[in-house]
Amino acid sequence: MSSELPDKKRISESTIHRLSMYFRTLSLLQKEGYETVSSKELAKREKLTPAQVRKDLSFFGSFGTRGLGYDVVELKAKIGEILGIDRHWKVAVIGIGNIGSALVSYKEFSRQGFHIEKLFDNDQRKIGSNHKGIVVSDIKNLEKEIAEDGIEMVIITVPATVAQYMVDDVVRAGVKAILNFAPINLKVPSHVYLRNENMSMELEYLSFAIVNNHTPKNMK
Numbered sequence: 001m002s003s004e005l006p007d008k009k010r011i012s013e014s015t016i017h018r019l020s021m022y023f024r025t026l027s028l029l030q031k032e033g034y035e036t037v038s039s040k041e042l043a044k045r046e047k048l049t050p051a052q053v054r055k056d057l058s059f060f061g062s063f064g065t066r067g068l069g070y071d072v073v074e075l076k077a078k079i080g081e082i083l084g085i086d087r088h089w090k091v092a093v094i095g096i097g098n099i100g101s102a103l104v105s106y107k108e109f110s111r112q113g114f115h116i117e118k119l120f121d122n123d124q125r126k127i128g129s130n131h132k133g134i135v136v137s138d139i140k141n142l143e144k145e146i147a148e149d150g151i152e153m154v155i156i157t158v159p160a161t162v163a164q165y166m167v168d169d170v171v172r173a174g175v176k177a178i179l180n181f182a183p184i185n186l187k188v189p190s191h192v193y194l195r196n197e198n199m200s201m202e203l204e205y206l207s208f209a210i211v212n213n214h215t216p217k218n219m220k
Contacts, residue, residue, distance in 0.1 A: 015056050019079055021046050022053070026076035038069040085113040090150055092118035094166050095157035096126055096136055099181055103155060104132045118151055142166065146173040153177040160184035 025045050029037055039050040046053075057063045057075075060082055064070040080086045091114050093100045103109070104116055119131055122139040129136050137145055146154070146169075154170045156163055156178060163182035170178065177193045180186055188194045 011059055015059065016083075018046070018048070018052075018056050019083060022056070023076060023079045023083065023085075026072055026079065029072050030076060034072050036069040037072055037075075039064075042070070087113055089114045089152055090118075091116045091153045091155065092120065092146055092149075092151045092170075093155045093157065094120045094139065094142065094170075096121045096123075096131060097157060100155070100157040101131070103157070104134070114153070116155075118145060118149055120145075139166075143169040143173045146170055146175060151175060153179070155179045155181070156186075157181045 022042060025042060026037070039053040043050045043053045060078070063075060063078070077086070091109070093103055093116055096104070096119055100119070100121075104119065109116060116134065119134050119136045120139045120142050121127060121136050126136045127138045151170075151173070152175065154175050154177070156166055158166055160182045163180065163184050164186055167178060167180075167186050167188060171188060171192055176191060178186075178188065178195070180194060180196045181199075183198055183200060185196075186194060
């Protein structure tokens with residue numbers, strides 16, 4: 001197996017999403033005792049075509065052996081490296097309400113290398129309390145503590161009215177990746193990666209699909 005760093009501009013968002021799907025499927029295959037898997041089997045599990053699987057992987061090098069398929073453990077490790085989940089990421093959650101608390105409790109994050117190490121809130125009843133083994137810090141100290149602790153990623157779960165202020169603070173602290181749950185379009189510098197998770201919009205999509213008998217492409 002050999003690979004080269006690809007031209008990042010050529011990699012589509014859909015390809016990156018499919019890599020995440022492959023990683024999870026390979027994890028299941030490993031648990032099921034598979035040593036090798038063909039592009040046909042991998043594609044079948046993800047409702048794709050073998051050609052699509054091979055094309056996605058080809059962006060990152062040459063994988064597998066003709067006639068034998070892919071080594072499950074080896075391919076999983078390589079995709080993990082490509083996705084950057086083969087290392088320890090320091091993560092902070094800002095806003096320890098219902099969503100924030102649920103995210104802190106989600107054990108899969110740490111298994112994938114995303115370690116929540118800092119929690120922030122402005123509620124005096126929560127500040128100083130121990131939440132899943134992490135002490136909740138005062139949001140007033142956000143910028144200082146994030147910079148000092150070398151936090152690399154931040155998850156925003158605060159009301160829309162204050163979300164931009166929180167983002168401005170973490171950007172000044174040096175954070176370059178933000179996952180936003182607040183229902184607002186945030187502004188970040190070009191060097192900062194921002195992903196928005198709008199659950200209301202996702203539910204609206206599902207309601208649209210039901211009302212209009214809509215069949216998405218991934219269900220055909």
